[in-house]
Structure formats: structure tokens, C-alpha cells
Amino acid sequence: MTHEHSLSGPLDDPASDAGHADHPPRVGFFTDTSLCIGCKACEVACKEWNGVPEDGLDLLGMSFDNTGRLDANSWRHVAFVEQERPLGRQDAGLSALPTGPSGAHGRDGLPAGGPRHAGGDAGKPGDTPVDLGLPSFGLPGAAAGAESRQDFRWLMSSDVCKHCTHAGCLDVCPTGALFRTEFGTVVVQPDICNGCGYCVSGCPYGVIDRRADDGRAWKCTLCYDRLRDGLEPACAKACPTDSIQFGPLDELRERAAERLEQLHGAGVAEARLYGHDPDDGVGGDGAFFLLLDEPEVYGLPPDPVVPTRDLPAMWKCAGMAASALLAASTAAFLGWGRRR
Template sequence: MVQFIGGIGRGPQDPAGEAGWGGEHPPRMGFFTDTSVCIGCKACEVACKEWNALPADGLALTGMSYDNSVGLGASTWRHVAFIEQERPVGVEEGAEGGGGGDSMRWLMSSDVCKHCTHAACLDVCPTGSLFRTEFGTVVVQQDICNGCGYCVPACPYGVIDQRPEDGRVFKCTMCYDRLGVGAEPACAKACPTESIRFGPLDELRAAAATRVTELHAEGVPEARLYGHDPEDGVGGDGAFFLLLDEPEVYGLPPDPVVTTRDLAAMWKHAGAAALTLAAGVAAAFVSRGGRR
């Protein structure tokens, strides 16, 4: 049985269409990152920086991991996480004695903007700098961004970030310029193990479910999908993952909820409350006038 993480907030089936692209736009495109075959080479990070002309992160390691970029940011749109785990081996659960010991394993995952179905960053942007493309992705137009930073706390994943020089925000564009000419994103093109897969989102979801079933059959019961489910708190991600442990281990929120998901309903209730209040004030005014 495929294990999914999430469970609320079904998103629109066609976010690009709802954004005004009409019925003839391309299918929604996305990323499926299979962490079970990621080797941590960082080819995706390098390709992303090279293609998008992003500043270098420096060569200093963090001291906690073989990592020099720490996490996603305004100048790091792809980040490969290295998680070192100590696991007991050689002793079955509940067994006494035996020749068991400790074994280390690496969990590696290339993180990226999730291009949410319900994108809070897009919802709160006052200038229209963030927009939904015909491919269903979310892109920032830096020449329109005013550096207000409203989108930064709105993102449930902590992805979008400001540059200190002028406050403008930057994040993954899923190589929008490459998609327009029929090319795949630079990170997916550079991945040597096909850990990062790019394509129509519906096809990726089907392939991901098949991959989880295969891993379960091969004795990897902890394999699970993250961000796949349209019923989750962001309506499903345009970039989702196959994980080998809990999301928190990878630095991902276990149940992300977009802050603006219920905004329309909130305005509806606020409007109803305002009308009720106005009616009450009017009734009181009329009643008071009639007693004079």
C-alpha cells in the first residue's frame, strides 16, 4: 500500500487555467525527486547556479555536515541535504544478545521550491511580481518586486528568500526560460542517477506510486511520498519527493498548510459579519429616530 503524507485542502486541478491561461495551455509540469537514488553529488546545485548565474556559496563547510550551502535561499535554489543516521544492525527487534552493532547510513535529498498548488507567496504579493506560468509553476519577476518581503513568512516551507542588498526575493523558477523552448530544467538535466525527474505532473505521480510499490516489495517499507497528495494543506506540490524517513529528518514540515488557503472563505464570513453589523446599526438608528 502506498503511504501518503497529508490529508486536507484539495487544490485546483488546473492552477494555470485558474490563473487565466485558458484551456490550450501546456500540461502542468513538475519535479519528482526520488531520494532513494540520490548520491549527493550536488550536480543539480552546480547546474542551477551556472544556468541562472547565481552567486557562489563559498567553500567553507558547516561543521555539521558535508555541506557548504546550508539550505535554500535567495542565491541557492537547489540544495542537497546530507543526513547522517546511526542505525543498529544485526539484531532483530526484541531479540536479546547477538552480534549486533551500529551502522551508519546517509540520507540525501535535493530540495527545491515546491511550486504549490495553493501558493501563499503568490497570494500575498502586492505588486504582482509573483505569477503562475502556463506550466503551473510559480515564478518571481525581479524587476517588479519591491522588496516588501510579505511572501517570505507566507511560505510554509521557508523557501523564498530576500537578498540583503536590496530586499528583492528569489527562488527556483523551474527554469521557465528553458521550458519555453522545450528543454528540461538544468538540475534534472544534470542529475546522473535520475533522482530528479521532470515531466507532466500527472505522469510523475503515477511513476512515483509505482516506485514506492517497488521499494516496498524490495524490503524498504519506510519508503513514502511527500507532497504528492492533492488533499494536503497546500493542495499538492508541483515538486514532490520519495523519502526514506519522516519529513522532519529531511528538514521538511510534516503537515504544511498554506497560510492563505482559506482566505476566500474568510473574506466571505467577514463580509457576512459586516453586513449583519451594518443592518444592526441601521435598525438601531431607525428605532432611535422613531422615538423622537
């Protein structure tokens, strides 16, 4: 059985802990949900590049979310959360802030998230399609400013495997089908997986799933084949708003902290980071998020803990108990022998 000894080795260097002596910097995802527009380009790119089967169109009877959750055939899941609460500063506060990998602008050199006038100039925060001379397509609220659209707001977020620092799925896999790459990510080898399902229960996020047709486990690989060729993952490449940002994990954490400060400064007090803390129950995530509400709203556990975190201490206690029992049994046997 191949185990990753979660609590030995460097706290935030899982590649070294897994035996990669000379390896590149740990990489991962920073998903800024304040920039997500729910286009699902990441879902499509993931399926196309990795050959993930199409699993039907089901709007779930309540939203535009046709995937519902992460599973064996959905390695990326764009959540649509509709809330009956005021927009507050969501429109004006987020669109005016500089974002993107550069920390300053979006892909087209304009403030990311900000609309553009017909002439190409960046629009003002709160500008509507009608204000910009664009068609409204008859959408509710399209002809009204942000101040008049106070009935609800949508929160959107592209979820993915977290590639945990302390990965419970790795600890419980009996065949070595799961392994830690030199980039610090976690990958399933389907040709080795025997479909036991231990990894499914070992994941604190409910990410891993088995396909009904073959029983094997599948999940995001963070496009390991692309990483080895020096390319970014397909989902990050396809994201039009830089909501999904890829790079060295240390750099992403710095960028996320700056973005959080920007949002708080703009009055978006509910903004928070999730999965960035190396001292949490999984040792920090290789894919972490900036959220605009509580984690539970997005379907994320508030305090995830890797199920195998306490295994070393448990085995130590079991060993001590067994030794004590053996010593007591030996003493009893020797005492009985002397009495004979």
C-alpha cells in the same frame, strides 16, 4: 494586488485557474531520494544556468552540507542527514531495483544505482569498491560489505521550491512580481519585486528568501526559460542518477507510485511519498519527493498548509459580520429617530 484564488477553479490545474485557457500539461519534479548520491551536480547546474551568486563554502561544522537550506542564493539544496541507525536493506534493497525515467534502467542501460565491475557488468547488490576491483581511497567501510557497515546511514535529498498548486506567495504579493506560468509553475519577476517580503512569510516551506544586497525575493523558476524552449530544467539534466526526474506531473505521480511499490516489495518499509497528494494543505506540490524517513528528518514540514487557504471563508465571514453590524446600527438609528 494580484491574487491567485486558491480554492476556485480546477483542483490540480493551477494554470487554468490563473487564466491560461490553452496551456501545455502541468510539469514538475519527482525527486527520488533513494537514488541521490549527494554529488551536488544539481546545485552547480542551477547556479550556472540561472546566474545564482556563489555564497561561500561553509561546511557548517558538522557535515558535507555547505548550503544548509534553500535561500535567495541556493535554489537547490542537497541535504546530508547522518543517522546513527542500521543500514538495514538500504544498500542491497535500493541498488538492485530498476529505476530512472523509463522505469526500468538508468542512463547507461544498467540497473540504476547498481555498481559496475571493471569489465562493465552490473555488480551484485552489496558489492564494494574492493569487490569490483576499484580503489577504496581509504574511506571508512569501503573494504567491508554492507552487512558490516551498521553504525550509521546517510540520507541525501535535493530540495527545491515546491511550485504549490495553491501558492501562498502568489496570494500575498502586492505588485504582481510572482506569477503562475502556463506550465503551472510559480516564477518571481525580480524587475517588479519591491522587496516587501510578504511572500517570505506566505510560503509554508520557507523556500523564498531575499538577498541582502538588494532586498528582492528569489527562488527556483523551474528554469522557465528552458521550458519555453522545450528543454528540461538544468538540475534534472545534470543529475547523474536520475534522482531528479522532470516531466508531466501526472506521469511523474504514476512513476512515483510504481517506485514506491518496488521499494516496499524490497523490504524498504519506511519509504513514503511527500507532496504528491492533491488533497493536502497546499493542493499538492509541483515538486514532490520519495523519502526514506519522516519529512522532519529532511527538514520538511510534516503537514504544510498554505497560510492563505482560508482567506475566502474569512472574507465571507467578515462580510457577513459587517452586514449584520450595519443592519443593527441602522435599526438602532431608526428606532432612536422614532423615539425622538
